[in-house]
Amino acid sequence: MNIPAIVIHGGSGTITFGSKDSELKTLYLESLESAxxxxxxxxxxxxxxxxxxxxxxxxLEDCNLFNAGKGSVFTAKGEHEMDAAIMDGKTLKAGAVAGLRGVKNPVLVAxxxxxxxxxxxxxxxxAIEYARQKNFKFETDSYFFSQLRYNQWQEIKGEGEMQLDHSGEGTKFGTVGAVAVDAEGNVAAATSTGGMTNxxxxxxGDTPLIGSGTYxxxxxxxxxxxxxxxxxxxxVVAYDVSCRMEYGGKTLEQAANKVIHEKLKVMGGEGGLIAVDTSGNISMPFNTKGMYRGMKNSTQTITRIFE
Structure with a gap:
């Protein structure tokens, strides 16, 4: 058994770093490693x-490089609407929020x-009122502003279309998530996003929907x-992986790969997932060009970040 273990992701897609982007890439990797x-x-x-x-x-919500919390994309109204979810595998209890504005850390509210x-x-x-009554920290609009996000919005503003935050070459800054198994063999998952530009x-989207983006x-x-x-x-991607394991006898790797590389792809869907089972086995499949992700368990002495 490789427990405890934790896996994180910073969104599917890829980033093309130019010769002048070494500082940005360093910040991106350091943020993932810190989380x-x-x-x-x-x-x-x-x-x-x-x-x-x-x-x-x-x-990760506190870093403006990701489409969650501080780095959330702009809506058609020029606002930031954030979703998040968290689930406890021991109790099967879950919490989720959708359409939050101004809240610094949506996952804490969830x-x-x-x-x-x-x-x-x-x-x-x-949900916003709930967060206020519970005294969660709110930030002004300027906190959530980034020139990159604003430029992404301006490119499609008024065209009636939405765009994944990581659509296009070199513009992948995505939804964030984490899964873990603790020393007692209990698993949990959490995901947070700013959704789609415009x-x-x-x-x-799927992030706050239990069984779809988080389970x-x-x-x-x-x-x-x-x-x-x-x-x-x-x-129902997240739950489908679990079902294939529970009712079909598949391993974590078999179930996750089947869903991402076959089922989702046939539907025309792009993306990936991170997963961990109660023994600490880890799977991180994706059908996009890349997915920034990282893992660490009891057998490793260093953090492993993958692009």
């Missing part, structure tokens, strides 16, 4: 898998929903997805 190290340290210190994935995702309400998901204005009408079950595994959300919703 991985902080999450793993908590695992080693005896915290639950659920607490650890929440911490790892919140670290975790509070899991811990302190009988609900799974809250959304929109009432999204309208309250569009919600955890001690009988099988924990999953966090990234990619074109509509396809992950239609394919």
């Amino acid at each position: 991985l190290e902080e999450g793993f340290k908590m695992l080693k210190d005896g915290y639950s898998a659920t607490e650890c994935v929440c911490k790892a995702v919140s670290v 975790y509070d929903v899991l811990q302190n309400t009988p609900f799974v998901m809250i959304a929109g204005e009432e 999204k309208a009408w309250g569009r919600v 955890a079950n001690n009988r099988t595994c924990a999953i966090s997805c990234t990619g074109h959300g509509e396809y992950f919703i239609r394919g």
Whole structure:
């Protein structure tokens, strides 16, 4: 067994770094490594898998390089609407939020929903009010502004189309997520996103939908997805991986690869996922050009970041 273990992702797609982008690439990799190290340290210190994935995702939400929290993309109205979810594989309890605006760390609100309400998901204005009443930290619009995100929005603004934050060559800055298994063999998953550039009408993707973009079950595994959300919703991707393990007897690797490389691809969907089972086995398949991801478990002395 390779427990405890943690895996993170910074979104599917790829980044083409030019000769002048070495500093940006360093910042990107350092942010991923920081999230991985902080999450793993908590695992080693005896915290639950659920607490650890929440911490790892919140670290990535604080970095403007990812489409989550501070780095969230612009909606058609020029706002930032954020979604997040977290699930505890031991209890099967989950918390999710959709359409948050101004909240610094959406994943913390989702975790509070899991811990302190009988609900799974809250959304929109009432979810924002919930966050205010619970005294979660809010930031001004300037905190969420980045020139890169603004430029992405301006390119398609008014055209009535939406765009993945990582669409196009060299512009992959994506949804974030983490999965972990703790020393007791409990698994958990958390995912956070700013959605699609120029999204309208309250569009919600797979991230906050339990079973589509986020899922955890001690009988099988924990999953966090990234990619074109509509396809992950239609394919109930995260739960499908778990089902193939629980009812079909597949290994984590077999189940994850089947869903990402065959089922999702046939549907026309692009993206990937990270997964860990209760023994600490890890899978990180994707059908895009790349997916920044990292892993660390009890048998490794160094953090491994993959492009």
